Amino acid sequence: MQKVYNIGVEATLEVIGGKWKPVILCHLNHHGKIRTSEFRRLIPGISQKMLTSQLRELEQDGLILRNVFNQVPPKVEYSLTPYGQEMEPILNMLCTWGEKHVEVLKVKGEDVILKQRDEMAMQQTS
Numbered sequence: 001m002q003k004v005y006n007i008g009v010e011a012t013l014e015v016i017g018g019k020w021k022p023v024i025l026c027h028l029n030h031h032g033k034i035r036t037s038e039f040r041r042l043i044p045g046i047s048q049k050m051l052t053s054q055l056r057e058l059e060q061d062g063l064i065l066r067n068v069f070n071q072v073p074p075k076v077e078y079s080l081t082p083y084g085q086e087m088e089p090i091l092n093m094l095c096t097w098g099e100k101h102v103e104v105l106k107v108k109g110e111d112v113i114l115k116q117r118d119e120m121a122m123q124q125t126s
Contacts (some may be wrong), residue, residue, distance in 0.1 A: 005113045015061045016087070020046055020054045022094060025084065026066060029091045063087070 063084035
């Protein structure tokens with residue numbers, strides 16, 4: 001059966017849609033290679049089961065590469081494939097827009113922080 005998309009963004013969201021996939025991709029875009037345990041530290045709200053599921057789906061879609069090292073204990077690293085690296089401008093734009101949105105929320109008086117940026121600012125003033 002032929003799959004039909006009404007607009008290109010539907011095809012994009014089918015691959016990167018959901019709460020965690022864009023976050024995973026942004027971290028890989030920023031850090032390069034990441035081990036599973038590092039993902040758990042970088043994304044504290046994700047369960048191990050969900051992380052594994054999302055990583056597998058991104059790998060099946062050709063956006064990330066899973067590199068297993070033959071050692072004990074086993075070591076697994078994830079990185080963006082060249083196809084996944086093509087998303088860099090999109091991921092950067094999503095991050096930039098999100099940062100601006102947090103500032104808009106702050107101006108509106110909402111109690112919100114952007115943890116990564118706010119922590120870096122605190123470290124710079126110390």
